Amino acid sequence: MATVQAFAGPVSGSHAAKFRCQVLTSFQTGSDPSGVDLRLIDGSVEFDATAEIRASGGVAVVGDWPRATNLDLGPYGTEIFLSRGVDTGAGGILWSTLGYFRINETSQSNAAKGPLQLDLSDRMATIIDSRFLEPRQWLQGTAVGDIVTEVVTEVYPAATIIWDDDSDLSELGRSLIAEESRYEVLKTLAEGLGKIFYWDNIGRLSFLTAPDEDVPIWEVKAGAGGVMVNTDRSISRDGIYNAVVVTGEGADQLAPVRAVAYDAQESSPTFFGGPFGRIPKFYSSSFITTQAQANNAAQNILRRSLGAPYDVGLSAVPNPALRPYDAIRIVYNDGNRETHIVERVTIPMNVTNALSVSTRQSTIIHVGVA
Numbered sequence: 327m328a329t330v331q332a333f334a335g336p337v338s339g340s341h342a343a344k345f346r347c348q349v350l351t352s353f354q355t356g357s358d359p360s361g362v363d364l365r366l367i368d369g370s371v372e373f374d375a376t377a378e379i380r381a382s383g384g385v386a387v388v389g390d391w392p393r394a395t396n397l398d399l400g401p402y403g404t405e406i407f408l409s410r411g412v413d414t415g416a417g418g419i420l421w422s423t424l425g426y427f428r429i430n431e432t433s434q435s436n437a438a439k440g441p442l443q444l445d446l447s448d449r450m451a452t453i454i455d456s457r458f459l460e461p462r463q464w465l466q467g468t469a470v471g472d473i474v475t476e477v478v479t480e481v482y483p484a485a486t487i488i489w490d491d492d493s494d495l496s497e498l499g500r501s502l503i504a505e506e507s508r509y510e511v512l513k514t515l516a517e518g519l520g521k522i523f524y525w526d527n528i529g530r531l532s533f534l535t536a537p538d539e540d541v542p543i544w545e546v547k548a549g550a551g552g553v554m555v556n557t558d559r560s561i562s563r564d565g566i567y568n569a570v571v572v573t574g575e576g577a578d579q580l581a582p583v584r585a586v587a588y589d590a591q592e593s594s595p596t597f598f599g600g601p602f603g604r605i606p607k608f609y610s611s612s613f614i615t616t617q618a619q620a621n622n623a624a625q626n627i628l629r630r631s632l633g634a635p636y637d638v639g640l641s642a643v644p645n646p647a648l649r650p651y652d653a654i655r656i657v658y659n660d661g662n663r664e665t666h667i668v669e670r671v672t673i674p675m676n677v678t679n680a681l682s683v684s685t686r687q688s689t690i691i692h693v694g695v696a
Contacts, residue, residue, distance in 0.1 A: 499615025574614025
């Protein structure tokens with residue numbers, strides 16, 4: 327699988343796009359699953375850092391309407407695997423895997439003749455839908471990794487779960503009770519550890535530290551030799567906060583813990599205590615039992631949301647490896663440059679539409695903790 331940087335050169339010039347769409351009848355992981363190739367007509371995939379289901383979209387394919395003898399293209403558990411690539415012209419193809427998707431809905435506007443429209447969501451949708459039949463409890467001292475494995479493999483027995491450090495060895499400081507939502511259990515554990523979590527491009531459930539936002543990995547430039555097609559921008563206070571207050575307490579004898587993270591960079595437009603004001607967000611989790619956990623959670627939640635209240639929506643020649651949290655450098659027609667963090671990106675599965683990106687400007691330098 328090629329990186330954003332690997333695609334940067336080929337997509338800035340003349341190139342041929344390649345697409346892969348397969349229907350899978352078994353649970354698989356990896357960049358080259360075994361399945362049946364479908365003739366792809368159109369489609370797109372959106373990756374959204376702010377959504378519970380990170381990847382969703384839809385495709386139009388040539389196929390048979392689902393019937394009792396063949397339900398593969400119906401919403402009954404089979405998955406669609408998607409990739410987009412670039413022909414290098416030297417007998418090779420750079421591929422970017424877009425992921426594994428369940429079929430939510432199958433429709434056909436021209437019955438018996440037209441293509442099938444498949445509405446798609448990544449594997450998190452099934453985790454969200456697969457609620458517990460009765461409340462469940464994990465006792466103090468249970469390893470986080472064991473809880474995650476239990477919650478996920480009851481739905482996907484062959485699932486691969488990855489961590490970028492040894493956070494999975496962390497133990498509960500107090501009992502954790504779940505009423506019905508598997509997703510809320512995973513979210514509680516991830517946020518308590520300061521992690522982001524999602525099903526990645528090759529079908530693994532990943533618990534990761536948010537990537538470095540200071541180093542751009544792709545330049546989206548207007549004008550000659552650039553890949554920018556169009557751009558618009560706006561400035562709004564909506565959804566912006568410059569402090570996070572994290573508390574951890576439960577119905578036991580453990581002393582509650584509390585941490586506050588805030589934008590401590592005086593040059594930042596959202597500096598806490600500056601003209602922007604003091605705008606906190608509050609987060610509470612019974613999983614957080616130590617001061618270190620509270621500090622870590624507060625800093626990471628804040629880092630994933632801070633930045634100038636300045637959004638840029640742009641369209642560009644598709645770089646199919648671009649994902650949320652990637653830092654990009656935008657170069658406007660007037661030569662001004664800005665570093666932005668990708669929040670949403672839509673990858674077209676055709677050769678006519680441009681890449682669509684929504685960002686927030688990167689301005690964070692120093693996060694303080696009290």
